[in-house]
Structure formats: C-alpha cells, structure tokens
Amino acid sequence: QVQLAESGGGLVQAGDSLTLSCATSEDFFNKVVVGWFRRAPGKEREWLAAVSQSGTSRMYDESVKGRFAISKDIAKKTTYLQMNNLQRDDTGLYYCAARSGLDYLGREVTGYNYWGRGTQVTVSS
Numbered sequence: 001q002v003q004l005a006e007s008g009g010g011l012v013q014a015g016d017s018l019t020l021s022c023a024t025s026e027d028f029f030n031k032v033v034v035g036w037f038r039r040a041p042g043k044e045r046e047w048l049a050a051v052s053q054s055g056t057s058r059m060y061d062e063s064v065k066g067r068f069a070i071s072k073d074i075a076k077k078t079t080y081l082q083m084n085n086l087q088r089d090d091t092g093l094y095y096c097a098a099r100s101g102l103d104y105l106g107r108e109v110t111g112y113n114y115w116g117r118g119t120q121v122t123v124s125s
Contacts, residue, residue, distance in 0.1 A: 002026050002114045006096050009119030012086055020081040020119060022096030029072060030054065032098040033105055034079040035112060036070060038121075040092040047107035048094075051079065059105040086123045093118040 008020040022034065035050040048068060049060045055072035069082040079096060097112035104111070 004116035006116045006119040017084045022079040037095045038092040050105040
C-alpha cells in the first residue's frame with residue numbers, strides 16, 4: 001500500500017509564506033503525477049496544482065496561480081507546495097495525491113489513486 005505523508009502546515013498570518021512537503025517511501029514519484037488539493041471549512045475538496053511524472057510540467061488553479069509553486073524532487077521522494085502571500089481564504093486541510101498511468105495533470109479528485117491524510121494550514125488576519 002503506497003503511503004503519502006504531508007507535513008509543513010501550521011498557523012500563519014496573512015501575507016506569510018509556507019512550504020508543504022509530501023513524502024513517500026516508494027520509488028515511484030517519477031512514474032506518477034502528483035497533485036495538491038485543499039478542503040476549506042464547509043467546502044468540497046478542490047484541486048490546486050499538479051506536477052508531471054518527470055517534474056517538468058506544472059499546472060495551477062487560477063486561484064493560486066502566481067502565488068503557489070509545485071515542485072518535485074524525485075531523488076528525495078518528495079513533492080513540495082511553496083505558498084506565498086497566504087490569505088485567510090487559503091485556510092484548509094491540504095492533501096497531496098498521486099495518480100499512476102497517464103501523465104495527465106488533471107484536477108478531478110477521482111483521478112488520483114493515492115492520498116495522504118492532510119496537513120492543516122490556518123491563516124489569520
């Protein structure tokens with residue numbers, strides 16, 4: 001069973017930056033697309049960003065484009081989400097997920113095979 005573990009969440013103030021990490025013990029990050037999702041209070045899980053199998057292609061939701069950056073370090077078996085200029089609306093439980101098969105940077109929750117348990121990010125004003 002593949003396991004993903006997120007870390008790096010916390011309580012920050014509006015305007016601050018935070019970097020989330022998603023680590024695994026598996027040698028498979030070069031074979032999967034990795035995405036980051038967020039579940040804000042009272043809302044459905046939403047897709048934020050995805051990075052390709054090789055780590056060279058990235059896509060972002062409009063809500064975070066220009067503020068968030070996704071990257072993948074295959075040797076370290078870790079994917080990152082650098083978040084800048086955080087706002088209160090960024091508060092939520094952040095998940096990383098991986099999809100095997102097609103190298104498709106999709107936003108659908110159902111398209112991802114493996115999920116972490118999430119890390120909480122709280123942004124105060």
